Amino acid sequence: MGKDYKFWKFMGALWICSSVVLYINSCSAQIPANRDQTSRGLKDFYQKYFSIGVAVSSKNLSGDEAKLIKKQFNSITAENAMKMSSLQPREGQFYWIEADSIINFGLNNNIKIRGHNLCWHEQTPDWIFQDKDGKEVSKVVLLQRLKEHITTVVNRYKGKVYAWDVVNEAIDDNPSHYLRDSKWYKICGEDFIAKAFEFAHAADPDAKLYYNDYNTERPEKRDRIYRLLKDLKEKGIPIDGIGLQAHWSLQEPTEKQLTAAIEKYSSLGLKIQFTEVDMSIYPWEKERRERKSGESDQFTLALQRKQAAQYAMVFKVFRKFKAAITNVTFWNISDRYTWLDEYPVKGRKNYPLLFDTNLEPKKAYWEVINFKNK
Ligand code: GLA
Numbered sequence: 001m002g003k004d005y006k007f008w009k010f011m012g013a014l015w016i017c018s019s020v021v022l023y024i025n026s027c028s029a030q031i032p033a034n035r036d037q038t039s040r041g042l043k044d045f046y047q048k049y050f051s052i053g054v055a056v057s058s059k060n061l062s063g064d065e066a067k068l069i070k071k072q073f074n075s076i077t078a079e080n081a082m083k084m085s086s087l088q089p090r091e092g093q094f095y096w097i098e099a100d101s102i103i104n105f106g107l108n109n110n111i112k113i114r115g116h117n118l119c120w121h122e123q124t125p126d127w128i129f130q131d132k133d134g135k136e137v138s139k140v141v142l143l144q145r146l147k148e149h150i151t152t153v154v155n156r157y158k159g160k161v162y163a164w165d166v167v168n169e170a171i172d173d174n175p176s177h178y179l180r181d182s183k184w185y186k187i188c189g190e191d192f193i194a195k196a197f198e199f200a201h202a203a204d205p206d207a208k209l210y211y212n213d214y215n216t217e218r219p220e221k222r223d224r225i226y227r228l229l230k231d232l233k234e235k236g237i238p239i240d241g242i243g244l245q246a247h248w249s250l251q252e253p254t255e256k257q258l259t260a261a262i263e264k265y266s267s268l269g270l271k272i273q274f275t276e277v278d279m280s281i282y283p284w285e286k287e288r289r290e291r292k293s294g295e296s297d298q299f300t301l302a303l304q305r306k307q308a309a310q311y312a313m314v315f316k317v318f319r320k321f322k323a324a325i326t327n328v329t330f331w332n333i334s335d336r337y338t339w340l341d342e343y344p345v346k347g348r349k350n351y352p353l354l355f356d357t358n359l360e361p362k363k364a365y366w367e368v369i370n371f372k373n374k
Contacts, residue, residue, distance in 0.1 A: 039071075041071040041072035041073070042072045042073065042354075042365075042368065042369065043072060043073055043074040045369045045371075046328075048322075049318070049319055049322045049325070050318070050322060050325050050326055050327050050328055051074050051075040051112055051326070051327045051328075052072070052073055052074060052075065052327075052328055052329070052330075053073055053074070053075030053076055053077055053112070053114060053327055053328070053329030053330070054069060054072075054073045054075075054076060054077070054329060054330045054332070054333055055076070055077045055078070055079040055116075055276065055329065055330070055331045055332055056069065056076050056077070056078065056079060056102060056105075056333070057078070057079050057080065057081065057098070057102075058081065058098045058101045058102060060333060061101060061102070061105045064359055065333055065334075065359070066105075068333060068334070068355065068359050069109075069111075069333065070109055070111075073111065074110070074111055074112060075111060075112040075113070075114060075327055075329060076102065076105070076106050076111050076112075076113055076114070077113075077114040077115075077116045077275070077329055078098075078099055078102045078115075078116060079331075079332070079339075080123070081098040081099040081102055082099050082102075082115055082116055082117070082153070083116070083117060083120065083123040083124075084118075084119075084120065084123065084124045084125060084128070084149060085123045085124055085125045086098065086099070086123070087099060087149075087153060088125065088149055088152075089125055090125070090127060091127050091128075091145075094152065096156070099157075103157060103160050103161070106160075107160060112162055113157075113160060113161045113162065114161070114162070114163050114164075114165070114273075114275070114327070114329065115153075115154075115157060115161040115163065115164040115165065115207075116164075116165045116168075116212070116275070117164070117165035117166070117167075117168040117212060118149070118150050118153065118154070118164055118165070118166050118167070118196055118200060119146060119150070119166065119167045119168065119184065119192065119193075119196040120167075120168035120169060121168075121169065121180060121182035121183065121184060122169075124183075128142065128145050128146075128149075129142065129183045129187065136187065137187065138187070139187055139188045139189070139191075142184075142187050142188055142192075143188060143191070143192065143195055146192065146195065146196060146199065147195070147199045150166075150196060150199040150200050150203060151199060151202070151203045154199075154200050154203035154204045154207065155203050155204070158203065158204045158206075158207070159204075159206070161204075161207060162207065162208060163207060163208040163209070163210060163240075163241075163273070163327070164200055164207055164208070164209055164210065165210050165211075165212040165243050165275065166196050166197050166200050166209045166210060166211065166239075167192075167193050167196050167197070167211050167212070168212045168213070169212070169213050169214065170182070170184075170185070170193055170211075170213070170228065171213055171221060171224050171225055171228065172224075173286065175220040175221070175224075178224055178227070178228075179228075193211075193228070193232070194232060194235060194237045197209055197232070197237045197238050197239055198237065198238065200238075201238035208240040208241060208271070208326075209238055209239050209240050209241075210239070210240065210241045210242060210243040210273060210275070211225075211228070211229060211232070211239060211241075211242055211243065212242075212243030212245060212275055213225055213242075213243070213244070213245060214245040214247050214276075215284075216242070216244040216245065216246075216261055216265075217244070217252070217253035217257040217258050217260075217261040218252075218253075218257070219257070219260070222260070222261050222264060222265075225242070225265075226264055226265065226268075229242060229265065229268055229270060230268060233268055233269070233270075239270070240270065240271055241270045241271035241272060241273060241326070242265045242270050242271075242272055242273075243273050243274075243275035243276075244261065244265075244272060244273070244274050244275065245274075245275055245276040245331075246274045246275070246276055246277040246278070246314075247276055247277075247278055247280070247284075247331065248277070248278065248279050248280070248310070248314070249279065249280040249281070249282065249283055249284050250279065250280070250281060250283075250303070250306045250307060250310050251283050251284070252284065253314075255313055255317060258313075258314060258317050259317055259321075262317070262321045262324060262325075266321070266324040271324060271325075271326045272321070272324050272325045272326070273325070273326055273327040273328070273329070274318070274325070274327070274328045274329065275327075275329050276329065276330075276331035277314075277328060277329060277330045277331060278330065278331045278332065278338065278340060278352035278353060279307055279310055279311060279314075279352050279353075279364070280340055280350055280352050281299060281303050281306075281307060281350060281351055281352065282345075282348075282350065285344045285345070286344065287344060288343065288344045288345075288346070289344060289345055289346070290345070290346055290347075291345050291346060291347050291348045295345075295348065297348045297349040297350070299335075299349075299351040303351075304362065304363050304364075305363065307351070307352075307362075307363070307364050308362070308363040308364040308366070308367045309367070310364075311354070311364040311367050311368050312364075312367035312368070312370065312373045313373075315367070315368045315373070316373045316374065319371070330353055330354065332352075332353060333353065333355065333359075334353050334354075334355035334356065334357065334359050335350075335351045335352070335353050335355065335356050335357050335362075336355075336356075336357045336358075336359065338350055338351075338352055338353060340352055354368060
């Protein structure tokens, strides 16, 4: 009996031990080593740094993309729905349905909303520059129309949109010019920029107001943008920050360029938001073109690694400058859809984001949440 008892006691202990070992193994099989992806998203990893946003359309607000947005992001921007041609395609006729659905998604899910944008040279309806006979309107008329547009839009989303891109891309692409020769500039001179900020501030004094542009780390463009921002500040125009679009590539910016740009803009006492982050796997091109025959668009392992390293570098710099940076927003959710699939090379696939076409995290994602990158 004593012998039997000891034997069964031993077998019982063995069973308990092996069950514990099996249980631990099954848990760790679901959690890749060093990858705490259980319930945390980018927004949680960066909670003590800045909010993490994404550009969306109303199509993204249900199904697997909506699930991903809620897990990973705590800020959203309308990809197109709040641009002038979407909101007021004809004078006085506002179309709110899509913008409202994005606002409601944000409010219902405790996600902050950036407004984009109030005054731009693209996606702007022709009617605003013309009278009823198709002739160019005067500066007074154009500024009045701009005021009406901004006042109506900012008022509608007062208290819901916490920050606006007020003026988008006013600096010329040509380094030897200062401001872009847009219709806004031709008709109003540079006044339209200051006026747009004043109209927005009058409509919602609590909203944070941003000037937004691209190639902001290239020294020649950086210095022209700096000149504009300094001028606005000196005139007492209500501007809170600069939006650096961050449509980047594996080639640029360098760490040095990114650091210099952040230091220069923030020296004006302005906040910085990275408003449209993506990392093209191709070098930057501006002109649209057809894809050449034989031009590869494969996302090779070498490209995946380079992209992960570039993302690691820029997020390391972001963390370093967390005192100046208040938001980092990605331009689209995943490689399933990116505006870069069509631009500038028609039909060429690109892979610029942190999630792949199945919405799974890419190599770049793990680098972005690897805070050991110093
Ligand atoms: C610019 C605009 C964005 C968007 C991108 C391309 O950066 O600011 O709204 O249109 O181009 O998608």
